[in-house]
Amino acid sequence: MRRDVTLREVAQLAGVSSRTVSNVVNGYANVTEPTRARVMRAVEQLGYRPNVLARNLAQGRSGQIAVVVPYLDTPYFSELLQGIIRAARMQGYNVLIDQTDGDPDHERMLISHGRSRLLFDGVIFSPLGLDQQALADHDPSLPLVILGERVSQGTFDHIGIDDVAASRQATEHLLDLGRRRLAAIGDQPYPTGEAAQLRTRGFCEAHERRGVTVHEELVIATPRFNRVDGAGAMRHLLDLPDPPDAVFCYSDLVALGAMHVLAARGLRVPEDVAVIGYDDIEDGAYSNPPVSTISPDKEMIATTAVERVLLRIASRTPLPGRELRAPHRLVVRESTVGRGAASRAG
């Protein structure tokens, strides 16, 4: 390892103390212009670059936030991640990525007291395997922002869209098109499936509001929100004696998987079966047909998450947990209204 230029060497060359160099480099305090110039010259001459590690050790922080997601190759997360990285970088923070595969032990570890210290100053976390209680057990000294649907117990922030309202809106869209046998793919009737349950609730509420009966047997549970599960559920639905004429999918990936099966069976979307998704990932806009969906404001979710976690990091005293809502909108495409009729709605 090549010996690096240190602060001390710069100080020596400039004929000042290392304290002064530190001040100059960080733009701190009051340094007279001539001193500043002298130091800067020495910095240039030696090609000095601050050692981030040393700085962080001295400051007791790592300058990094961790972003923890279950799966990186889920388009929704990678799209979100882009915004998070951008926002964090703007504040001088680096982003460490972790992928848990939904493993509860791994997830627990990351937010527990037992995690390795100073690797990251805060966490933006999209939990999959942890339920309410496990989340509440997190190290209270760790600034934590949760994405998706987990109600805060007051020790961390939570940001997400209004899942019930959004799902209601998607379902009402299908009902308003005259569909009456609606299926829902993605329910998760167990403690870690909160997000899914909220969507199911919205699904039911829409039926109530329109005075239509929910067909319970058409509400299909799936362990994940991916294409494979969507395809499997769709196959099951089509094998039913009385299959649905519309499907509300709890993610766009599920919708794409479902549409894949519909195409394979020779059924037309939306003529035979209308399909609506959730997340507004780019794939959905380019699928055949393009898929209607609920579009959460990802840019806002990303920037707000970063903003909040940095706020918590900066705060000396633990901040009370906050519930933050990002806006969403219904995006109508061909998978529900057919060619030519597709447009956008609020």
Place this chain on the structure above:
Amino acid sequence: MRRDVTLREVAQLAGVSSRTVSNVVNGYANVTEPTRARVMRAVEQLGYRPNVLARNLAQGRSGQIAVVVPYLDTPYFSELLQGIIRAARMQGYNVLIDQTDGDPDHERMLISHGRSRLLFDGVIFSPLGLDQQALADHDPSLPLVILGERVSQGTFDHIGIDDVAASRQATEHLLDLGRRRLAAIGDQPYPTGEAAQLRTRGFCEAHERRGVTVHEELVIATPRFNRVDGAGAMRHLLDLPDPPDAVFCYSDLVALGAMHVLAARGLRVPEDVAVIGYDDIEDGAYSNPPVSTISPDKEMIATTAVERVLLRIASRTPLPGRELRAPHRLVVRESTVGRGAASRAG
């Protein structure tokens, strides 16, 4: 910030020196069993967790590798990233993500002398904005592994598939189906477009081998390999007086964009136009119709990249640059052979 338990405190409680605790914690050297047990007990009792930052500073390394990609929401990269993160973690390394948007200055900065020191020990880099020469100018003391098509100048490793052979294979597949007016979407006839140019070369070689003339006007250049560019190029091709009967797309995203336009124009895939992509992203397998593609061995690329960068980090002396080839295979799906006939080929 809560005062943390330090090595020294553990040493005190255990009645040994900090040196010994360090040895125990890191599993170094020879420590007698009773001593070890005593130390471990103290560790447990105090809830001691090593401070990664301090360790790294003392060791002069950061324990992190940076993975630099142009765009995170490109499925190919997020799929690759999964493997990289997994492999790195297995070796005790964390992964720092950076996204350059293809900005040459940003890219240059990351591998130059001027980068911030010790933030990462090595880089796995997929350059977009930098040409051969700019890459050659990287800080030679920085362990560097390049993904994609950039020939190493001997100071870094490069790993990728054989683009020419793969493209030839894809093109031959189209020709062997009897198609004769083949288009290619994704050429990039400028210094940073090496990968694209190699694919164009394979495209031409296939024509030669089969004794078919290349239709130059059907080779379309695009700045990026995404859906939008694929859609735009396809529109252009369809507006030609004599449109193609098959399209070789330089990425699956391009293929999906192209197929989107074909569907919108009421053309059938593959009956009217056969389409083949490149990368084998998951979307391609679930599109309608599923898209034939060149499938690089992503898992192997990921693990090899990590392996090589760690090797370079570990080596005291700079290792000579190596060219590494990952295997690929042709995956035949409905977008070229139609329903029912799709299968896999080596």
Place this chain on the structure above:
DNA sequence: TTGAAAGCGCTAACAA
């Protein structure tokens, strides 16, 4: 405004 010096918590060379 600037200097001297004590840490930040850990590793590792040197000694015992």
Place this chain on the structure above:
DNA sequence: TTGTTAGCGCTTTCAA
């Protein structure tokens, strides 16, 4: 096998 101790490079308190 274990202890002593001098760094790693920077920040920051205290004093001047």
